[in-house]
Amino acid sequence: METHLPRLPFPRPGAFGLPEEFRIFQRAKAPAKVLTATGDEAWLVTRYPDVRSLLADPRLGRAHPAPADAARLTASAVSTAGPVGSYASERADHARYRRRLTPAFSARRIRALRGRTEALLERVLDRMAGLTPPVDLHETLSMPLSLLVICELLGVPYGDHGQFRVLFDDISQTTDFARSTKARQELAAYMRELAERKLRSPGADLISDLVHSGEISLAPPPPGEVAGTDDLAQIAASLLFAGYRTTAIKVDYGVALLLSNDAQLAALRDDPGRAESATEEVLRYSSPDLPILRYAREDVDIAGTPVERGAAVLLSTLAANRDPSVFTAPDTFDISRDPNPHLSFGHGPRLCIGATLARVEIAAAFRMLFARIPSLRIAVPVEELTRRDGVLMGGLSTVPVEW
Ligand code: HEM
Numbered sequence: 001m002e003t004h005l006p007r008l009p010f011p012r013p014g015a016f017g018l019p020e021e022f023r024i025f026q027r028a029k030a031p032a033k034v035l036t037a038t039g040d041e042a043w044l045v046t047r048y049p050d051v052r053s054l055l056a057d058p059r060l061g062r063a064h065p066a067p068a069d070a071a072r073l074t075a076s077a078v079s080t081a082g083p084v085g086s087y088a089s090e091r092a093d094h095a096r097y098r099r100r101l102t103p104a105f106s107a108r109r110i111r112a113l114r115g116r117t118e119a120l121l122e123r124v125l126d127r128m129a130g131l132t133p134p135v136d137l138h139e140t141l142s143m144p145l146s147l148l149v150i151c152e153l154l155g156v157p158y159g160d161h162g163q164f165r166v167l168f169d170d171i172s173q174t175t176d177f178a179r180s181t182k183a184r185q186e187l188a189a190y191m192r193e194l195a196e197r198k199l200r201s202p203g204a205d206l207i208s209d210l211v212h213s214g215e216i217s218l219a220p221p222p223p224g225e226v227a228g229t230d231d232l233a234q235i236a237a238s239l240l241f242a243g244y245r246t247t248a249i250k251v252d253y254g255v256a257l258l259l260s261n262d263a264q265l266a267a268l269r270d271d272p273g274r275a276e277s278a279t280e281e282v283l284r285y286s287s288p289d290l291p292i293l294r295y296a297r298e299d300v301d302i303a304g305t306p307v308e309r310g311a312a313v314l315l316s317t318l319a320a321n322r323d324p325s326v327f328t329a330p331d332t333f334d335i336s337r338d339p340n341p342h343l344s345f346g347h348g349p350r351l352c353i354g355a356t357l358a359r360v361e362i363a364a365a366f367r368m369l370f371a372r373i374p375s376l377r378i379a380v381p382v383e384e385l386t387r388r389d390g391v392l393m394g395g396l397s398t399v400p401v402e403w
Pocket of ligand 1: 055098150153238239242243244246247250292293343344345346347349350351352353354355357358
């Protein structure tokens with residue numbers, strides 16, 4: 001192993017700054033060999049055109065020809081941190097996964113959720129407005145909103161959130177693989193039990209739809225075996241996980257960014273119709289530290305560099321979303337940026353399936369929060385905000401606000 005290699009994650013200046021290494025790698029134009037947080041070698045790709053085209057490149061995948069030898073991104077057991085699925089059947093498996101999930105995320109269901117999101121948000125905001133400031137925005141607004149909406153979509157009882165929140169925190173920490181794996185199994189068991197209840201008495205929710213489609217197995221994997229891609233409990237758990245904190249993190253970042261940029265906040269207040277473009281800019285500007293993991297399915301050439309079959313390829317949306325060759329003044333937060341072709345939901349066949357829902361939630365939060373609590377301000381200097389380290393999707397530790 002080449003131990004002198006730069007090791008991820010790189011230090012970031014402040015809560016929103018870009019690591020200097022990314023600019024250096026972008027100028028070099030070739031992928032950079034780095035070490036992941038687990039000390040494994042990988043190729044890091046930072047230029048927008050390369051990241052975008054590789055996200056859609058069928059020569060890269062999420063499965064590994066020899067999974068036991070695969071480089072890992074972190075020590076979390078979350079599927080995005082290491083190899084998943086079968087190398088031989090990956091493409092067919094993934095196409096089937098998308099085919100099954102796409103109807104469950106139908107335009108009709110998301111339209112219905114738009115109205116429900118606003119109603120849930122009103123409730124959360126009423127509660128928040130009754131508290132004595134300062135409060136942590138993450139705990140009082142962003143997390144309850146994100147959880148209420150994902151529970152409603154999936155048909156998971158919101159009252160159980162205390163139980164699965166602990167599991168999520170264990171799954172997403174990035175240093176203890178055994179703890180993360182155990183929590184992942186417990187979440188799948190919770191989901192299996194829920195799916196069995198939905199089989200007996202279905203609701204108008206996504207898990208009920210999946211259970212009753214009859215296409216996905218409810219049977220647990222045989223003892224000692226890992227759940228396959230056809231395991232419903234695993235699919236449901238991964239959906240809950242995918243939609244659980246991701247959106248809350250963006251609401252936190254967005255509110256912090258808006259409250260520390262007077263002109264941008266004034267522009268949004270003058271025209272709440274800007275909430276959608278503000279959402280896109282927040283998504284671009286607050287990309288996670290950790291890149292998207294892929295493995296080369298065959299020997300490939302990446303921007304002139306030969307990359308061997310099985311090598312880990314890390315696609316940094318953080319770097320791509322600040323690439324000066326695509327975004328003018330990339331380090332400036334500008335809610336009227338247009339066009340804004342950020343890669344925060346990925347690109348290609350694995351494009352985020354919950355993107356429309358996430359956009360609806362984030363934009364509604366920006367539109368309604370500043371209208372409901374017009375004197376809202378950040379309670380600490382923005383330079384004092386810190387990121388949550390040691391968890392896969394990052395985010396801000398707390399966002400203290402007052403009014
Ligand atoms: C702002 C919030 C969100 C962000 C930034 C985000 C980001 C992403 C990204 C970057 C990917 C692609 C990963 C890859 O290429 O390997 C992805 C995939 C996915 N996302 Fe999201 N996501 C968000 C919210 C959600 C929500 C709310 C849900 C579900 C309710 C969801 C469900 C999924 C699923 C199921 C996939 C896997 C798609 C596949 O493998 O084909 N996401 N997301």
